[in-house]
Amino acid sequence: MVRQTSVASTAETGSCVAKLAEFFPNAAPARIPVQVMRVGEDSVETVVIEFGTADTVIFTSGLPLDFEDRVRLKTSDQSLNTEAEIVALQFCSGKTAVAARFLGNVANWIIKE
Secondary structure, three states: OOOEEEOOOOHHHHHHHHHHHOOOOOOEEEEEEEEEEEOOOOOEEEEEEEEEOOOEEEEEEOOOOOOOOEEEEEOOOOOOEEEEEEEEEEEEOOEEEEEEEEOOOOOOOOOOO
């Protein structure tokens, strides 16, 4: 059975994501809703990618994620359907700001170098 949760951005978690994005100098603001799930698990969470680079996305999650975990990121229209590895985490107020780097080339990703 797939369990699905949603994360709403709040000012506090939003600032947490912005602080994490500072470690990625080329990060551009984005508002891309995606479903995220840890590879090999059934829990699915709807999140919003709030910042991105050519190979990294940054979002807030309530999933129990850790460094080097692999996640699948999918948009509702499947234009983004790829795996990424967690490369940075910042904890605040029960949520986690997450930076995940794509494991392969994502041809249709909107942020290019």
